Amino acid sequence: MKTLSRVTMVVVSCVLVTMELVSAQPPLPGNEPAESFTTEDYYRVDKIDVHAHIRTEDPRFVELAKRDRFRFVNIVTDSSGPEELRQRHFAAFAQLKAHPDRVMVASTFPMDGWDEPDWQEKTIRFLDETFAKGAVAVKVWKNIGMVFRDKDGKLVMIDDPKLDPIFDHLAQKGIRVIGHLGEPRECWLPVERMVMHRGYYGSHPEYHMYLHPEMPSYEDQISARDSMLQKHPDLQFAGAHLGSLEWSVDKLGDFLDRFPKVIVETAARVRDLQYQSSLDHNKVRRFLIKYQDRIAYGTDLGVTATTTPERAIENARRRWLADWNYFATDKPIEVRQLDEPVTGLQLPKRVVEKIYRLNAERFFGGTFQDASRH
Ligand SMILES: [Zn+2]
Numbered sequence: 001m002k003t004l005s006r007v008t009m010v011v012v013s014c015v016l017v018t019m020e021l022v023s024a025q026p027p028l029p030g031n032e033p034a035e036s037f038t039t040e041d042y043y044r045v046d047k048i049d050v051h052a053h054i055r056t057e058d059p060r061f062v063e064l065a066k067r068d069r070f071r072f073v074n075i076v077t078d079s080s081g082p083e084e085l086r087q088r089h090f091a092a093f094a095q096l097k098a099h100p101d102r103v104m105v106a107s108t109f110p111m112d113g114w115d116e117p118d119w120q121e122k123t124i125r126f127l128d129e130t131f132a133k134g135a136v137a138v139k140v141w142k143n144i145g146m147v148f149r150d151k152d153g154k155l156v157m158i159d160d161p162k163l164d165p166i167f168d169h170l171a172q173k174g175i176r177v178i179g180h181l182g183e184p185r186e187c188w189l190p191v192e193r194m195v196m197h198r199g200y201y202g203s204h205p206e207y208h209m210y211l212h213p214e215m216p217s218y219e220d221q222i223s224a225r226d227s228m229l230q231k232h233p234d235l236q237f238a239g240a241h242l243g244s245l246e247w248s249v250d251k252l253g254d255f256l257d258r259f260p261k262v263i264v265e266t267a268a269r270v271r272d273l274q275y276q277s278s279l280d281h282n283k284v285r286r287f288l289i290k291y292q293d294r295i296a297y298g299t300d301l302g303v304t305a306t307t308t309p310e311r312a313i314e315n316a317r318r319r320w321l322a323d324w325n326y327f328a329t330d331k332p333i334e335v336r337q338l339d340e341p342v343t344g345l346q347l348p349k350r351v352v353e354k355i356y357r358l359n360a361e362r363f364f365g366g367t368f369q370d371a372s373r374h
Pocket of ligand 1: 051053075077267300
């Protein structure tokens with residue numbers, strides 16, 4: 001009996017020692033459940049969608065998004081010709097005027113007149129006018145590198161020396177550049193080998209580079225973007241759509257290491273993170289924790305005058321909530337392109353706050369304009 005109780009004592013003390021050892025271990029970063037948000041917190045946390053296209057003067061969409069605590073970077077893209085470009089700028093500034101405390105504007109410039117000797121001067125003047133109206137960023141789009149050709153029929157790439165004075169001007173003025181350059185890597189694959197982007201290229205064969213082998217390769221697009229960034233180290237650059245490195249968090253991490261001032265945003269590429277996390281959940285989670293200061297949340301949502309604001313907010317909210325559950329909780333997330341649901345990453349609260357707001361505020365200059373000044 002005595003022996004037995006001595007054995008018990010030894011076992012108990014061993015257990016106690018082990019427990020002490022376990023509790024002496026530092027907790028895994030951000031693994032404490034109390035440190036993460038819930039689905040319900042979605043309506044309590046201030047958020048910024050850094051990639052929105054609100055192409056209507058109607059102020060109601062932004063008004064309705066107050067309930068979701070979303071503010072916006074409203075991006076103008078030159079994808080449909082000069083008249084449409086004029087209207088898009090007009091709508092973007094109308095949104096800014098209606099909601100100076102909830103909207104920021106990224107303007108853009110047309111490539112028309114590229115071959116004229118005064119193109120650079122005119123473009124700088126055009127952009128300066130948009131800054132005078134309140135734009136804080138400039139969008140460059142994939143038409144540079146994939147569509148626009150000079151008078152000799154040569155595709156103009158983003159590292160073209162003729163663009164250097166524009167980027168120098170923007171760097172000097174502290175205007176940020178949002179670059180959608182190149183496309184997802186799947187764009188260079190046949191449709192049947194695509195996983196996440198089949199729908200888009202199925203309906204946009206003009207941008208499906210696999211069908212256009214004479215066009216620059218994926219690597220050409222990425223290296224042109226990198227060479228532009230090397231030439232302009234002071235430029236405040238945000239890589240749209242995860243910097244077109246959506247297919248590999250390893251490659252994306254290498255890119256962020258090479259360009260320490262650059263950030264990337266998630267627009268229309270959360271699904272690519274989800275695909276990677278379906279293969280290796282912890283790898284994607286570790287990546288987002290490691291680069292928590294370098295990633296901003298964006299969706300690529302579009303709002304036009306043809307959709308009612310109620311319908312537009314319903315669509316946006318579905319996407320926002322699904323993404324919130326993926327980043328903030330450990331719920332199963334349905335992903336249209338995948339057979340099995342993906343488990344949410346349940347990132348630590350602080351990381352979620354950085355991705356959803358703090359990084360965007362830092363990158364885009366701190367705060368939205370104070371409504372009382374207007
Ligand atoms: Zn977009």
